[in-house]
Amino acid sequence: MKEVKIECILQAYDDFDELPTEVASLMTKASEARGKSYSPYSNFSVGAALLLDNGEIITGNNQENASYPSGLCAERTAIYYAGSQYPDAKIIRMAIIAGSNIRPTMSPIPPCGACRQAIAEYEVKQNEPIELYFMGETGKVVRSESLANLLPLLFDKSFL
Template sequence: MEKEFKISFEAISNYESLDATEKKLFDAAKKIRENAYAEYSHFHVGCAILLENGEIITGSNQENAAYPSGLCAERTTIFWAAANFPNVKMKKLFVIGASKEALSSTPIPPCGACRQSILEYEAKQKEGIEIYFASLDGEIFKTKSIRDLLPFSFDASFL
């Protein structure tokens, strides 16, 4: 039996189409991207998370010569938010990634490890986190939940 799965996302035409909060998140992710430590890949990523209490948490990717020791911007930001605001829901997550010298790029979605981590926090808070992934010049895609990007997910129900 063959089944088809659809990935659900919304293409947002440009930065000007965002509301004020979404623009703040875009700007915060773009700015923190400049702090990425990406000496090996030269691929800089910034992430901004809006918490239910209105706080905006930011983070960037941090590499290491021992590649598995580095951490993506999304997980840097999520883990810091969860450690410092353990009972506050994450509402929106914005990610912007591109090579260091890029003037524009294609929107880059979270990698598999980051998708799995986001899934864990969606399960913990019992609701989705809106995920926005954007290019530097404002091309933006949005999903209502990481499950839209991870249709065959592994969670605690399998344990």
């Protein structure tokens, strides 16, 4: 047996003010999208914003349903809209802001497993990394240069 070590390298900004201007602008769009979230069951709202290589910015937010599996996360709402409206565009960057509607959320919140898989699909499809930034309502912002850092053993079409 051989032990295999997998590492991911992330960068952490102390707060929103440390971000490059273009990233801060995208995070602001994600925050605005979060404000439109429909999350009456979990009281946990999420906003996402994508920058496409054609200059378009696509936003999404989580949409819940009393039949829980019928809802959709913010990241997938945005990424699927981008895929349906701009099928040839590449996703350059994704910004995510998430948090509880009941208490302050200051820890960075990464995409859930299902969203990681969906983002991975597009990263593999475009054969270029998608830069990710994520945070809670306030506090640190984490940057990953690629979804592969968050899902290093991803499942993709090469297995089918």
